[in-house]
Amino acid sequence: DQQVKQNSPSLSVQEGRISILNCDYTNSMFDYFLWYKKYPAEGPTFLISISSIKDKNEDGRFTVFLNKSAKHLSLHIVPSQPGDSAVYFCAASGRTSGSRLTFGEGTQLTVNP
């Protein structure tokens, strides 16, 4: 039962353009969502989060949007840079699941110079 899904295993964009990574979830009890970035041979690094009381959170070039009715969130990176090339994981938690995170499968982002 995959409660958090990232349907695109990979995404390729040009430097300077917008990258949009998508994530869908099925568990309506999830109320806190996070994006992590992972480089090869390293652990995931926290990027940005959003609680269910908001629909947008922005931090520099990174913006996360949450559409609760659609159970969908997205991460926008503008402008994309080659150093952003990594695997991006969407994760969710909810009060009934404790603080454990449920992760999506990840999306490999490649930003081409």
Next chain:
Amino acid sequence: GAGVSQSPSNKVTEKGKDVELRCDPISGHTALYWYRQSLGQGLEFLIYFQGNSAPDKSGLPSDRFSAERTGGSVSTLTIQRTQQEDSAVYLCASTRRGLAGRRWGTDTQYFGPGTRLTVL
């Protein structure tokens, strides 16, 4: 301060042997998590420690897996009689608060670099 550290970074073992993986969380973090990432998969929750409370073991895949957290700090994940399907990257994470003190922004989990386990 120092981040989450894990050792060893790589472990190759033979099927049937026992292995121990170690995690040192960020100082002062009360909650500690173990996840694993199999090839081509997302991160899979294994076990969660919060302070002195009984751990949440609901993610452990079999009774060959166990974990301890001594003194509320260092944790070891033990896999007995390893099988080839145990091959994965095992990741540890810590956070300042767990369920007991949940507030927005404090649930962020900080991950270690992982231990890549290969069972031949």
